Amino acid sequence: MIARVQITDSQLPGSVFVPMHWTEQYANRGRMGALVNAVVDPISNQPESKHTPVRIKAYQPAWQGFILSRRELNMIAPDYWVKIKGEQYYRYELAGITLPENWREWAQKNLCDSDGGTPQWQEYQDSGRGNYRAARIVNNQLESIVSIATESALPERNWLTGLFAKTQLEKAERMALLTGRPPVGVADVGTIVCACFNVGEKTIQAAIKEKGLKTHQEVGRCLKAGTNCGSCVPEIKALL
Numbered sequence: 001m002i003a004r005v006q007i008t009d010s011q012l013p014g015s016v017f018v019p020m021h022w023t024e025q026y027a028n029r030g031r032m033g034a035l036v037n038a039v040v041d042p043i044s045n046q047p048e049s050k051h052t053p054v055r056i057k058a059y060q061p062a063w064q065g066f067i068l069s070r071r072e073l074n075m076i077a078p079d080y081w082v083k084i085k086g087e088q089y090y091r092y093e094l095a096g097i098t099l100p101e102n103w104r105e106w107a108q109k110n111l112c113d114s115d116g117g118t119p120q121w122q123e124y125q126d127s128g129r130g131n132y133r134a135a136r137i138v139n140n141q142l143e144s145i146v147s148i149a150t151e152s153a154l155p156e157r158n159w160l161t162g163l164f165a166k167t168q169l170e171k172a173e174r175m176a177l178l179t180g181r182p183p184v185g186v187a188d189v190g191t192i193v194c195a196c197f198n199v200g201e202k203t204i205q206a207a208i209k210e211k212g213l214k215t216h217q218e219v220g221r222c223l224k225a226g227t228n229c230g231s232c233v234p235e236i237k238a239l240l
Helices: 103-111 158-165 171-179 201-211 216-223 233-239
Strands: 063-069 080-085 090-096 120-126 131-138 141-149 192-194
Touching: 063 103, 063 158, 103 120, 103 131, 103 141, 120 171, 131 171, 141 158, 141 171, 158 171, 192 201, 192 233, 201 216, 201 233, 216 233
Parallel strands: none
Antiparallel strands: 063 090, 063 141, 080 090, 120 131, 131 141
8 A cells, every 4th residue: 555654752662553444445455455465264254454564665756736626536547646626626645656648638637627718728838847837727717726746745625625715716716726826915825624614723823823823623613723633623623
């Protein structure tokens, strides 16, 4: 399996923890069950999920990137992809060991659909650094955006995901779209903590400070963060 690693002191040395609930619906190579020994308890049929030796090595892709899309996509699957459902968008984290011959063709095959609309494209490519970015806009509304890098860092997703809540893009937003950074004077919400309601770390920190919030329930009442699936509650508690 291929998975992003989080190194933490809370895990016992020599042991690995992986959530067991991933399916191929959300990650093409993220199924923990693919690693588990083909041995089951004779009575309960429980697998040896806590008694499986594993080896870890770094995955070294030739490129990595992300796609943000207003609709779910039928991906031309790279070696690694993970799908995350936001409030008004889908986010795909991607990586591959083989470079496509033409990034423009690859992007349009993945992002286009047959909805009958007339899309406008914004595109940027730096072949020397291996960067490619493109945005698909329909009726002045952001439909999808892709960012690929082979050497340099990818832009943050925070501000870009917030644009899917807008029915119309402003001129300054369109001009800044492929930078991944908000225009001058627009607040940066920080790393997204609550994916369900697109609430960023800096937004939560500001609310805690300005409104004197003391509990994650108060943060939820103020910003809605942590009130849906609840998976971000530990991060909210850490910020508190």
